[in-house]
Amino acid sequence: MAFTVHKEGNLEYLTAGALSVGGAVHAFSTRHGGVSEGHLSSLNLGTHRGDRPENVLENYRIWGNAVGFRPEDTVFTKQLHTDTVLRVGRADRGTGLFREQPAVCDGIITDEPNVALVCFSADCTPILLYDPVRGAVGAVHAGWRGTAKGIARRAVEAMTREFGCQPADIRAAIGPCISRCCFETGPEVPEAMLAALGREAQSAIEPHGEKFHVDLKALNRLHLLRAGVAVIDVSEDCTMCQPDRFWSHRASHGVRGSLAAVIMRREETP
Numbered sequence: 001m002a003f004t005v006h007k008e009g010n011l012e013y014l015t016a017g018a019l020s021v022g023g024a025v026h027a028f029s030t031r032h033g034g035v036s037e038g039h040l041s042s043l044n045l046g047t048h049r050g051d052r053p054e055n056v057l058e059n060y061r062i063w064g065n066a067v068g069f070r071p072e073d074t075v076f077t078k079q080l081h082t083d084t085v086l087r088v089g090r091a092d093r094g095t096g097l098f099r100e101q102p103a104v105c106d107g108i109i110t111d112e113p114n115v116a117l118v119c120f121s122a123d124c125t126p127i128l129l130y131d132p133v134r135g136a137v138g139a140v141h142a143g144w145r146g147t148a149k150g151i152a153r154r155a156v157e158a159m160t161r162e163f164g165c166q167p168a169d170i171r172a173a174i175g176p177c178i179s180r181c182c183f184e185t186g187p188e189v190p191e192a193m194l195a196a197l198g199r200e201a202q203s204a205i206e207p208h209g210e211k212f213h214v215d216l217k218a219l220n221r222l223h224l225l226r227a228g229v230a231v232i233d234v235s236e237d238c239t240m241c242q243p244d245r246f247w248s249h250r251a252s253h254g255v256r257g258s259l260a261a262v263i264m265r266r267e268e269t270p
Contacts, residue, residue, distance in 0.1 A: 003173075003235050008066050009033065011043070012245075016173030018233040019263065022132030025068040025116070026263040028175040028235070031247050034059035039255050044247075046120055046258025047076075047097065060097060069116040069264050071097055075108060077119045079141045082106050083149035085158040090115055106146050107155045109138040111163045116264040122247040123178040123239050125216045126261035127152050129159065129229075131170045136163040137263045142220050144185070148192035152220045156227035167228025175261050176246055179238035180206065180215035189214050197222055 003014050011033025019026045034043030036055045043059050044051050060071040075088045076096020086105035088095070089112045095101050096118065108117045109129075117139035119126055125147065129138035138155045140146075152172075159165040190212045193201040200222055204215035217234050224232055239259070243251035247259050 003233060006066070011062060011066055013063065013067065014175070014235065016128070016175075016233040018171040018231050019128060019130045019173050021171070022130075023266040024130040024132070024137060024263055025266060026128050026130070026173070026261075027063070027067040028126060028261045029063060029259050030245050031257060031259070032245065034062060036257060039252075040257045044257025045260035049257050051257065057097070064116075067262065069262060073114050073116045073264065074118050074262070075110075075115060076101050077106055077108055077139065077141055078104050079106050079120060080104050081143045081145040083146060083151040083154045085109060085138075085140075085151070085155050087158070087162050088115065088117070106142070107138060107140040107151055107158070109136065109155060109159050109162065111136040111265070113265045113267040116262050118260050118262050120258045120260050121175070121177060121239075122249045122256055122258055125177040125220050126175040126259070127155070127220060128173045128175070128261055128263045129155055129170055130263060131159060131163070131165045133169040134163050134165045135265050136165050137265050139261060139263055142216065144189050144192070144214070144216060147216055147219050147223070148196045150196060150223050153223040153227040156224065156229060168230055170229050171231040172224050172229050173233045174217050174220055174235060176235045176237035176239050176259070177216060178240045178248070178250065179217065180204070180213050182238055182240035182250070183214050183216060184208065184211050185214055186211065193219055
């Protein structure tokens, strides 16, 4: 299975084959197809990037109409590079877009229908999870610190604990993020990955003189495999290599909008 690019007019977004079975609405955004202007042009989905609130809301309306969710049904993460995973439900809809998310959480999960989970990225790794047996979904933001803390694994564990999911039933998609080609770091990043994952992490770490190139996609995939997830799609796209298509914090030196990943269980899912 692989990723599929969808285009509707100027709007562009991606879906993953692994999540397209059994009734999950989901998508990974690009920066194309919205109404934001200037350095936020055009599909900025972040509410804290200096954009006009009406532009952000319209961007969600445009994206949601294409993907199959309503802005009113969204629940946002509040990302601080933690391994905190929060269970949410219908009562939380609108949190993030219409009112502040009060709880720090880099991952959110639900088994309730019509609750659209949203996480954000602009080089960090977005991960979407779906269990078609239990009808549970999850959205995870994994920067390098979250990756080292194993937030992807924590989300699988939370779905197992909260909803009775079997890890082997959970499907995952790792979306566009900064790839090994561009993620150059000091020694603190590989040291954290080796401490978390042991020798298996070495294949995702490539020395470059005094620096290292680190593969966050491979490391998060390893966390998911260790958690018992077997079906995992991994995007080949690098956000820093394609700054005209994706928001990249490094490429823009922080002057940017936000990408988003969304997943929602449809009403008819068991």
